[in-house]
Amino acid sequence: MNGKERIRKWKKRMAGMLVAVLTAVSVLPAGAFAAVQDITITSKEKKVPTYQAGKSQKWTLTVTNRTSGDLENVVLGPQLGDKNDDWPFKTEVQDYQQELGALKDGESVDVTFEFTQREDIKTERYTIQFVASAISKKDGKETLIETSQKLYVYTTAKPEEKKETTKTEEKGTQNVMSGEDALVEAGGYSNGGVSYSGGGGASGDGSVPRVIVTGFTTDPAEVKAGTNFKLTIHLKNTSKTTRVRNMLFDLMAPTEGADEQTASPAFLPASGSSTIYLEGIPANGTADISIQLNAKSDLLQKPYSIELSMKYEDAYAAQIESSSSISIPVKQDARFEFSNFEISPECIEVGEEANVMCSLYNLGRIKLYNVKAVFEGSCIEKEEVFVGNVESGSTAQIDAMLEGKNATEGPARVTMTLSYEDESGNVSKSEQELQLEVTEQMEEEMMPSDMGEESQGGFPVVPVIVVLLIAIAIAAVVIWRKRKQKKQAQGEEEELLNELERSSEDER
Template identity: 50%
Template sequence: MRKIKKIMMVAMSMILVAGMVMPLHAAGKVTVKASGTATPAYQYGQEKELKLTITNGTDTAIENVVVTPQVKANIEKWPFEIENVSYEQKVDKIEAGKSYELTYDVKAREDVASKYYNVKFDVSYDGLENAFEQSVFVKMTAKPEEKPQEKPEEKPQTDPQPQQPSADTGISNSEPMVYSGGDSGDSGSATTSTSVPRVIVTGFSTDPEEVKAGSNFKLIVHLKNTSKTTAVKNMLFDFNAPTEGQDANTASPAFLPASGSSTVYLDGIGANGTKDISIDMNAKSDLVQKPYSIEMSMKYEDGDGTQFESTSSISVPVKQDARFEFSEFELSGETVEVGSEVNVMCNLYNMGRIKLYNVKAKFEGEGIKSKEIFVGNVESGATASIDGMITGESETTGDGKVKMVVTYEDESGAVFTAEKELTLLVTAPMTDDMMMNESEMVEQEKAFPIIPVIVGVIIIGVIVVVVIVKKKKEKKRRAEEEEILEDELNRLTENE
């Protein structure tokens, strides 16, 4: 009898375990989303209703439903003005499978950016242990920026001589100073009887044409002897650049000679003649993008040995390469159905020394479309957010590669492009037939009595075990009785 009880206890335990491990069908969800099919859109400072639809997707009615937006002072969390003490809304009851529309009177903040904001709502109702969070995307359009008129940069002046650098050429020349010299003891009288030979810089060029910070370049200076009667000789030129840098330990000239020597020698220039001199230089790597002056001092003699000195200033523009990086993409979904949207976000880090102007971004790829995103100007060392929506147009047939194409301008208006790839598959939309088939499969699974069948099988197994045990006991009892009878028969036989 005890063994039968133990068997029944084992059977009941198996039934309980089976009930625990049986797959349970997921209950439906309570969802909150923006009413309609379009993303709610607002202009800066615009007052407009935000309509949400809360849907009870469960099998039972829910009561005392509370929907509360997460109102924050941070504009990234709540892009609307905080005009009410509480934005909480309550619904007494929502039947299973039914929806209810909530309306919030909101006003977009004046300083919103042109992008999509993720607004979060907390939802709770009776029977729910913890409130859950739902996100709703809203589109904001910023106030147009008034582009300030930029003042033209003043070219550095290192020479206080009367002649100022030309705005077109970046060159200035000073008047030569005369010093006595040569074998004659009275060379001063000779210079008064002849014209003073004046050597000027008529222009310059660089190789390469664009000088970039941190690179080597060749500076080619074009010289002219303006005197029509006097030749000059024994010419010595020395190049000096202004010191750049805030720290005394790291301050150094903007340009340094690549060979180590800043001096160039030239035999001479004939009357009314021209010649070129060149020097290899290196631009300091941390220079800001602007023109930098190089002062060139000249020493030369005329035919009588009279010495002259003068200076010229050359203004060389330095360019900095744009240097920036993109963060990893954040997507609201790994795939998107045809006709639906997915939100894509990433950051642009301007790690260079120049400002990026009129930054724009657009997503391109198979089966998608997106609107161009205007990011604006990004200062050196600043971070900008790229936030856009991608719409699925047709089902993806390839690898789902999508390119984000970013364009920007430098201070001269030249346009540059950068790209970054992401993977996004566009899937076919779920049709009514597919939804019906899925619901029919769920109903069939619900209609089939799996648990009763398992219970029945277990009970039959228990009965079979009991029968087998009883048969074994009966067989053992008969064998014992036969053995006793055989022993008695043997004893009687011995007595006779």
């Protein structure tokens, strides 16, 4: 047998011994490796707190001693981070650490922190890292134990200031009475100047009979993009002595659209033309004109102005021209979609949690305010998730942890109710359904703490492993030395034979 074959054979023996050791370790009690010495930090009742901009709120955490020994000088505090983006709260003190004193093995204690969210923080989910440290005393030795845990909080952006609007409704129509020459954003009117091409007025005093807009109504009261509505304009002849006649009115709406090929007026007549004829208005009298209009479907949610031009005659057939403006608010319906639910896991036990996530796509042209998702079902605990404001054309994430409450027979229905507000504070809701299976809680045959005690008290696991490893090392050294000595002896024997052969040859 040459040297290479002996080395190969030795390697096979060593591999066999290692396999034997690993097999022995694998059949040891599971508690030998299950006992983990640690301090756990959890949010009380597993709740994720939601903070509001500029408001203070308390957050209660639970610290538990799971080190299988008593602890002293327990301290808990959050890490503030190095940047403003890491810490969403106002830094009101230099250090938030709290001293908890001593904790016996298995004992828990609640710790409450009070934070105030900064007003410049957006609606997001932040990760806050808490660090706990303590002194462990075992076998007369003091050991510093330190552990950290990342927990989550939701923050809410500061609400935008909403412009107050005033309107009165009567039998489904909007009556905007904003005052003459006052064009308001919520909807109103203004009157322009008068151009007169003739002699004196009907009274011969040189006064010009003026026709003005005193208000308007829309039916329905709320004009929505892409729908038809009836516009009624209220007129008044301000002259106390002169009648006006042969009145011709023309309405012109602003052109909307970025593309020249698709740009068109914001309002178009539903049928016919935009010109209206009125026979006349007596002195100091009033009259109404009406027209059916259609609001363009892609209009943004805001007021749009209509220019009203007037041409009429006085009692002497003199031509008079004037103009007014009308501002009509246009509303857009909210339009959004949800992505498919991501559920992990899809089957949980009573008391366990499943992570449910989906995306909310705001496909409409309006902003959704104070969006909130509420999960309800007979098999889960009620869970609320605050999403915040969602801009038009943007995406928001809905992320919830659902805790199993009652066991089900197969997948059961869970309802997610999404609520949101428009710019006027009106609340709307939408529902989505998902499936989640909840099973009865399985009874554990042996708790990890029990297995740890059995391994420590009944079977000396660690010493056995150490002895086995030392035995393997000693065996390897002995085998290696024996083979080295054998090889050396063979070499000396071969050298002696060679010398004998040379001496016999010399004698010949």
